[in-house]
Amino acid sequence: MERVSVSTAVIAVRRTVSLERRVVLGSLLVVLGLLDALVFGPFSHGDAVFTFTLTGAKVSVPNLTLAAGPVSEGLGAGTVVLGLVYTGLNLSKIPRRLVAGACLFAFVVAFLCWSDAGRISLPFVALLATTMTSSIPLILGALSGCLCERSAVINVAIEGQLLFGAFGAAIVASAFGNLWLGLLFGALCGGLIALLLGLFALRYRVDQIILGIVLNVFAAGLTGYLYDAALVPYQNRLNSPATFNPIKLPLLGDIPILGPVLFDSTIFLYITYVIIALVQIGLFSTRWGLRVRAVGEHPEAADTVGINVIATRWRNVILGGLCAGIGGAYLTIGSVGSFGKGMSSGQGFIALAAMIFGRWTPLGAVGAALLFGFSTALANILGTIGAPIPSDILLMLPYVATIVAVSGLVGRGRMPKADGQPYVKA
Amino acid sequence: MSETILEGQVAEGEGVPPPSSGEQGDGSGPEGPQGRPVHLALLDAVLQGNSVTVTILAIFTAMVVGGLLISFTDTTVLHAWSHLFSAPGNAFAQAWDAAAGAYSAMFEGAIVNPHTVAAAFHGGSIAAVFNPLSETATRATPLILAGLSFGVASRAGLFNIGAAGQFIGGAMIAGWIGFAVHLPIVLHIVVAVIGGFAGGAFVGWIVGFLKARTGAHEVIVTIMLNYVMEFLILYLLGLTVFRQHGRPDPISPPVASNAVLPHLFGSTLRVNVGFLIALAAAGAVWWLLERTTVGFQLRTVGLNAKAARSAGMSPERTWIIVMLIAGGLAGLAGSAVVQGTDFVLTPQIYGNYGFDAITVALLGRAKPGGTVLAALLFGALYAGGTQMQAQTQIPVDIVTVLQSLIVLFVAAPPLMREIFRLRATRAAGQTEARGWSA
Numbered sequence: 001m002e003r004v005s006v007s008t009a010v011i012a013v014r015r016t017v018s019l020e021r022r023v024v025l026g027s028l029l030v031v032l033g034l035l036d037a038l039v040f041g042p043f044s045h046g047d048a049v050f051t052f053t054l055t056g057a058k059v060s061v062p063n064l065t066l067a068a069g070p071v072s073e074g075l076g077a078g079t080v081v082l083g084l085v086y087t088g089l090n091l092s093k094i095p096r097r098l099v100a101g102a103c104l105f106a107f108v109v110a111f112l113c114w115s116d117a118g119r120i121s122l123p124f125v126a127l128l129a130t131t132m133t134s135s136i137p138l139i140l141g142a143l144s145g146c147l148c149e150r151s152a153v154i155n156v157a158i159e160g161q162l163l164f165g166a167f168g169a170a171i172v173a174s175a176f177g178n179l180w181l182g183l184l185f186g187a188l189c190g191g192l193i194a195l196l197l198g199l200f201a202l203r204y205r206v207d208q209i210i211l212g213i214v215l216n217v218f219a220a221g222l223t224g225y226l227y228d229a230a231l232v233p234y235q236n237r238l239n240s241p242a243t244f245n246p247i248k249l250p251l252l253g254d255i256p257i258l259g260p261v262l263f264d265s266t267i268f269l270y271i272t273y274v275i276i277a278l279v280q281i282g283l284f285s286t287r288w289g290l291r292v293r294a295v296g297e298h299p300e301a302a303d304t305v306g307i308n309v310i311a312t313r314w315r316n317v318i319l320g321g322l323c324a325g326i327g328g329a330y331l332t333i334g335s336v337g338s339f340g341k342g343m344s345s346g347q348g349f350i351a352l353a354a355m356i357f358g359r360w361t362p363l364g365a366v367g368a369a370l371l372f373g374f375s376t377a378l379a380n381i382l383g384t385i386g387a388p389i390p391s392d393i394l395l396m397l398p399y400v401a402t403i404v405a406v407s408g409l410v411g412r413g414r415m416p417k418a419d420g421q422p423y424v425k426a
Numbered sequence: 427m428s429e430t431i432l433e434g435q436v437a438e439g440e441g442v443p444p445p446s447s448g449e450q451g452d453g454s455g456p457e458g459p460q461g462r463p464v465h466l467a468l469l470d471a472v473l474q475g476n477s478v479t480v481t482i483l484a485i486f487t488a489m490v491v492g493g494l495l496i497s498f499t500d501t502t503v504l505h506a507w508s509h510l511f512s513a514p515g516n517a518f519a520q521a522w523d524a525a526a527g528a529y530s531a532m533f534e535g536a537i538v539n540p541h542t543v544a545a546a547f548h549g550g551s552i553a554a555v556f557n558p559l560s561e562t563a564t565r566a567t568p569l570i571l572a573g574l575s576f577g578v579a580s581r582a583g584l585f586n587i588g589a590a591g592q593f594i595g596g597a598m599i600a601g602w603i604g605f606a607v608h609l610p611i612v613l614h615i616v617v618a619v620i621g622g623f624a625g626g627a628f629v630g631w632i633v634g635f636l637k638a639r640t641g642a643h644e645v646i647v648t649i650m651l652n653y654v655m656e657f658l659i660l661y662l663l664g665l666t667v668f669r670q671h672g673r674p675d676p677i678s679p680p681v682a683s684n685a686v687l688p689h690l691f692g693s694t695l696r697v698n699v700g701f702l703i704a705l706a707a708a709g710a711v712w713w714l715l716e717r718t719t720v721g722f723q724l725r726t727v728g729l730n731a732k733a734a735r736s737a738g739m740s741p742e743r744t745w746i747i748v749m750l751i752a753g754g755l756a757g758l759a760g761s762a763v764v765q766g767t768d769f770v771l772t773p774q775i776y777g778n779y780g781f782d783a784i785t786v787a788l789l790g791r792a793k794p795g796g797t798v799l800a801a802l803l804f805g806a807l808y809a810g811g812t813q814m815q816a817q818t819q820i821p822v823d824i825v826t827v828l829q830s831l832i833v834l835f836v837a838a839p840p841l842m843r844e845i846f847r848l849r850a851t852r853a854a855g856q857t858e859a860r861g862w863s864a
Binding site for chain 2: 156200203204205206207209210211213214215216217218220221222224225226227228229230346349352353356390392393395396399400402403406407
């Protein structure tokens with residue numbers, strides 16, 4: 001009797017929460033629409049021009065010229081209607097996501113119209129291409145987080161793994177003059193931090209959040225020390241690596257718009273594609289992934305059926321470290337070349353946020369990482385065309401978005417059940 | 427729950443769960459087996475690797491590792507090692523010299539420099555003798571406050587990674603009151619310090635409020651708020667209101683002399699009233715935690731939020747209160763820096779305080795007394811590290827390495843026991859850890 005009443009209470013609570021969420025999210029969409037129509041629309045003077053072709057492309061796509069004001073107002077009106085629909089109708093999952101996605105897209109377009117109206121044209125392809133490249137370390141870091149946390153080891157040390165990977169890759173690539181060796185060593189350096197993470201988390205059962213933070217401090221201190229002690233005096237020999245050249249894939253690279261964005265980049269982007277696929281398929285479609293998830297959700301049960309819990313966690317922690325190490329290597333030999341003190345500049349923490357934003361799933365994490373990459377790329381490009389919004393405020397947005405996301409507006413993520421709990425064999 | 431992490435080692439070391447005897451671990455030796463002489467019981471307590479022993483061994487081990495790092499990145503040393511077989515003594519002597527030179531320079535910069543003492547006997551300045559100690563206290567001031575911020579939150583079971591953001595919030599308000607408002611001398615200091623507390627407390631409140639109302643995890647929210655605040659101060663320093671007149675770089679006008687924290691011992695020693703504020707804050711936090719109802723609720727929620735709720739306490743209310751206090755303490759650290767040592771706001775004003783706060787509090791086991799001692803140790807390392815860099819050209823970043831190693835070793839008592847062959851205690855291997863969820 002009592003049990004029945006409790007479960008009805010739970011259902012009742014869930015229903016009200018979902019209604020409340022619908023109202024909150026719906027009104028958020030309406031606010032976005034009003035912003036489009038009442039701020040971006042009236043304050044846009046002139047046309048916004050978007051270019052879709054990079055210089056030297058085989059197929060040229062005509063520029064898109066939009067009358068910024070009217071377009072923003074139209075999009076805003078549409079968004080308001082969609083927001084009301086969202087609140088009024090109890091939509092099922094897929095239409096709900098489509099509606100939310102359309103509203104966000106309209107907001108981005110209106111925003112771009114407003115920031116570009118009456119200025120030089122906005123290089124849209126360059127914007128997307130920069131998004132992809134600046135997402136590489138975020139994606140690889142977030143996947144490192146996924147790999148670790150799916151086996152229930154919290155990885156806050158992504159920042160340290162990126163930094164150490166960047167450091168190792170620069171030194172080896174510079175000293176041996178071989179980029180591939182640098183890439184390999186960068187991955188191994190990420191793995192080294194993962195080794196420490198595994199040692200202290202799995203063997204000595206140190207609290208994993210604290211451990212991750214301390215490892216980040218350690219990586220920052222050690223690379224900072226070695227930078228001043230060895231890289232500055234021997235700059236030419238140890239810290240002047242070459243960088244990977246972009247590889248344009250045949251045929252695919254010539255596709256208009258998509259080609260230069262997705263298929264004309266350094267080896268790092270292609271490695272990232274492969275790793276995304278491997279992690280997603282590996283975790284959800286293979287026996288290995290099933291075991292990893294079992295260890296992450298219910299280690300006792302996994303142990304009972306003969307899975308070695310500690311060994312599985314070790315394997316995932318190391319794999320994650322190698323992943324993030326490659327992401328770190330990108331920061332030096334994939335992008336700027338030489339190593340600089342603290343050059344990961346918080347990207348490991350953004351990767352962590354992306355993983356949580358993406359609800360502990362590889363594809364979700366990739367999506368969130370791309371979102372963060374987009375806002376960084378946008379801040380850069382808007383800075384160059386002299387947009388009316390301060391870049392600091394723009395750079396702040398992804399962090400605010402993450403706070404909004406974890407506050408439950410975008411739905412609460414479900415983490416692996418045993419996340420962060422050390423396993424002691426009974 | 428967090429309290430068990432931070433004090434887990436204490437409990438582990440002594441085999442009893444002591445809320446009070448933790449700070450003087452090896453003094454409580456007589457608890458040994460009945461009939462054993464006190465000195466043997468004392469030896470037992472030391473060998474069993476209680477918290478004080480582990481802390482001392484951790485500091486020692488970190489210094490050894492740091493020394494090796496210093497030795498083997500020194501070109502003279504590496505050169506000597508390349509002649510290892512022809513002159514083995516030289517290799518070891520050079521390695522020893524490099525490390526010993528670095529550490530003695532550090533000691534001279536942090537505690538006392540024999541040369542200034544000798545000079546003082548021959549009519550030199552007395553203040554110069556105390557300069558290293560003054561530097562240590564000055565460096566320790568924001569560390570104490572920021573460490574208390576992390577510590578007090580962790581006693582309520584919250585990980586406050588946001589000291590950097592709260593620090594910026596405090597520094598911003600204190601700095602703004604300092605340079606934009608005109609008040610009489612003592613009042614100006616007080617108002618600016620209170621403003622600093624309020625600025626930090628507001629940033630902390632956001633975290634507590636979101637956690638209480640929506641369940642948003644404080645680790646994520648604090649990390650994100652750090653970045654939001656970093657960009658906010660960068661943005662504000664770009665505005666004319668915050669920009670120093672005629673400067674192209676983002677830097678604020680200097681704080682008015684009325685708002686500057688006065689020096690304690692004359693103008694040559696930098697140690698200022700901020701140090702007293704920090705010590706008073708440590709005392710206040712101790713009083714709050716150990717002597718008030720709020721403190722009791724806070725610790726109860728930290729140990730077991732569910733039990734606290736069924737006892738009629740409100741974890742949500744506690745989270746908001748504790749984040750207000752924690753944010754305020756980090757804000758005070760910001761005010762101490764902007765009113766005590768830096769005098770201007772810059773985009774990098776938060777320095778490394780956010781993570782230093784965590785290492786300080788972890789080493790101090792989240793207790794006010796321990797935090798003050800840990801902050802003094804790290805303050806000494808920073809003061810000494812600066813001197814060491816000037817004297818021996820060894821990069822000051824070695825201090826960060828030492829700091830992280832110390833905390834890493836303190837957090838892993840089983841490792842220390844393995845290295846030093848200490849006996850395991852009854853509760854060995856029970857280090858508690860928690861996940862993302864409190």
